[in-house]
Amino acid sequence: xxxxxxxxxxxxxxxxxxxxxxxxxxxxxxxxxxxxxxxxxxxxxxxxxxxxxxxxxxxxxxxxxxxxxxxxxxxxxxxxxxxxxxxxxxxxxxxxxxxxxxxxxxxxxxxxxxxxxxxxxxxxxxxxxxxxxxxxxxxxxxxxxxxxxxxxxxxxxxxxxxxxxxxxxxxx
Amino acid sequence: xxxxxxxxxxxxxxxxxxxxxxxxxxxxxxxxxxxxxxxxxxxxxxxxxxxxxxxxxxxxxxxxxxxxxxxxxxxxxxxxxxxxxxxxxxxxxxxxxxxxxxxxxxxxxxxxxxxxxxxxxxxxxxxxxxxxxxxxxxxxxxxxxxxxxxxxxxxxxxxxxxxxxxxxxxxx
DNA sequence: GACCCCCACGTGATTTTATAACATTATCGC
DNA sequence: GCGATAATGTTATAAAATCACGTGGGGGTC
Numbered sequence: 292x293x294x295x296x297x298x299x300x301x302x303x304x305x306x307x308x309x310x311x312x313x314x315x316x317x318x319x320x321x322x323x324x325x326x327x328x329x330x331x332x333x334x335x336x337x338x339x340x341x342x343x344x345x346x347x348x349x350x351x352x353x354x355x356x357x358x359x360x361x362x363x364x365x366x367x368x369x370x371x372x373x374x375x376x377x378x379x380x381x382x383x384x385x386x387x388x389x390x391x392x393x394x395x396x397x398x399x400x401x402x403x404x405x406x407x408x409x410x411x412x413x414x415x416x417x418x419x420x421x422x423x424x425x426x427x428x429x430x431x432x433x434x435x436x437x438x439x440x441x442x443x444x445x446x447x448x449x450x451x452x453x454x455x456x457x458x459x460x461x462x463x
Numbered sequence: 464x465x466x467x468x469x470x471x472x473x474x475x476x477x478x479x480x481x482x483x484x485x486x487x488x489x490x491x492x493x494x495x496x497x498x499x500x501x502x503x504x505x506x507x508x509x510x511x512x513x514x515x516x517x518x519x520x521x522x523x524x525x526x527x528x529x530x531x532x533x534x535x536x537x538x539x540x541x542x543x544x545x546x547x548x549x550x551x552x553x554x555x556x557x558x559x560x561x562x563x564x565x566x567x568x569x570x571x572x573x574x575x576x577x578x579x580x581x582x583x584x585x586x587x588x589x590x591x592x593x594x595x596x597x598x599x600x601x602x603x604x605x606x607x608x609x610x611x612x613x614x615x616x617x618x619x620x621x622x623x624x625x626x627x628x629x630x631x632x633x634x635x
Numbered sequence: 636g637a638c639c640c641c642c643a644c645g646t647g648a649t650t651t652t653a654t655a656a657c658a659t660t661a662t663c664g665c
Numbered sequence: 666g667c668g669a670t671a672a673t674g675t676t677a678t679a680a681a682a683t684c685a686c687g688t689g690g691g692g693g694t695c
Contacts, residue, residue: 307583328592335672337672338673341610343501354607355652356653369673369674370674370675371675372652372654373653373654373655373674373675374674376654391562392565395651395653396657410603410604411499412604412611415538415616416489423603423604423608425601425604427622429603430601431596431598431602432597433600435582435595435596436584436595439626439627440491440626440627441584441593441624442623442624442625443622443623444622445617445624446621446622447564447565448619448621449618449624450599450613450617450618450619451605451614451619452614452617454611454612474636507691509643511643512643512693513674527681528681529681539645542645543644543647544683545644545683548681549643549644567652567681567682
C-alpha cells in the first residue's frame with residue numbers, strides 16, 4: 292500500500308473495461324505479465340491456473356466458479372469444483388484476479404502487479420466489470436473509521452449501475 | 464456460536480456501533496421506529512418480519528440467514544429457508560436491514576428512515592459490524608465512474624479490519 | 636355477513652455456491 | 666534418483682439461495 296493518493300481526476304488511470312480495445316492483444320499481454328510476476332516471486336503459474344486466468348481475461352467480465360469449471364472441462368482439465376476454486380484462490384491471493392462479492396463471481400485483475408485496493412463498477416445489464424482504484428482510509432469511510440477507532444485492513448467497493456454502452460442502448 | 468459477553472453499560476447512544484450502549488433500549492427504539500415507518504408507508508410489519516428485525520437488533524452483528532432461521536424455529540415460526548429469506552428481503556428492500564455481501568449475512572440498519580447508502584466496518588475477529596454513511600459518487604470511485612461514463616445506482620462498501628475492542632485485545 | 640382477492644406464510648424440493656477429506660501425481664532441492 | 670512439498674483429481678458434503686405450490690388471514694366490495 293505504498294502507491295499514493297492522486298486526486299483521481301480526469302487523468303486517473305482509465306478504468307479498463309468499458310473501452311473498446313484489441314482484446315487478443317491485451318489477453319496476451321496480461322498473461323505474459325502474469326508469467327513474469329510469477330517467475331519473479333517464485334510462484335507457479337501451472338496449466339490450470341494459467342488457463343483460468345486466460346479464461347477470465349478472454350471473457351472480460353465476471354464469471355462464476357461453475358462457469359469457469361465448465362470451460363475448464365471443455366479444455367480437458369479436471370471438472371470438480373475444487374479444481375476451479377483452487378486456481379481462483381491462487382489468482383486472487385496473488386492479485387491476478389478479484390472476487391466480486393456482489394455476484395459471487397471472479398474477474399481478471401486490470402492492474403496486475405501494482406499494489407492496489409480495487410473498486411469495481413458492475414453493469415447490471417451486461418455484467419461487464421470495470422476496475423478502478425479505490426482509496427480506502429480516505430473520504431467518508433476513512434473518517435468514520437478513524438473516529439470509531441476501527442483499523443481498516445482491506446475494503447470491498449462495488450458499484451452497480453449502467454455502463455456507457457447499456458446507457459446508450461437504454462436511451463435509444 | 465458464542466453469546467456476546469461484551470460489557471453493556473448505559474452510556475451515550477452509539478452512532479457507529481462499536482461503543483457500548485443501553486442495548487435493550489436501542490432495540491426497543493428501533494422496533495418502534497420500524498412500526499412507525501411501516502404504518503406511514505402502508506407496509507405490513509408482520510410477526511415474522513418483526514421477529515427477524517428484533518433478532519438482528521438484539522444480536523447487533525451480522526447473522527446468516529440460516530442462523531436467523533434457527534432462531535425463528537426456536538421462536539415457533541416456520542423453519543424452512545424461504546421464511547427467513549422472505550422476511551429478510553422485506554427488511555432489506557425497505558431499509559430496515561442490510562446485507563453484508565462479504566459475509567453472506569445480514570444486519571439491522573443503524574439509521575432507519577434516513578435515505579442513505581451505507582458503508583460497513585466489519586471486525587474480522589468478533590464479527591461486529593458498524594454502519595457509517597458512504598458517499599457514492601464522491602471521491603475516487605465517483606471520479607472514475609464519471610470518467611468512464613458509468614452511472615452508479617448503488618454501491619456496496621465493506622471494510623474489513625479490527626474493531627477498537629479487538630485492537631485492544633491484540634495489543635494486550 | 637358472504638364473497639373475493641391479494642398477500643404473506645408454510646413446506647418440500649431443488650439449484651447454486653463453496654469446502655472437506657483423501658488418494659495420486661508432478662515438481663523442486665538436494 | 667530421492668525424499669519433501671505442492672498441486673491436482675475425485676468423492677462427498679456443507680452452506681446459501683431459490684422455485685413451486687398449497688393454505689390461510691385481512692381488507693375491500695356488495
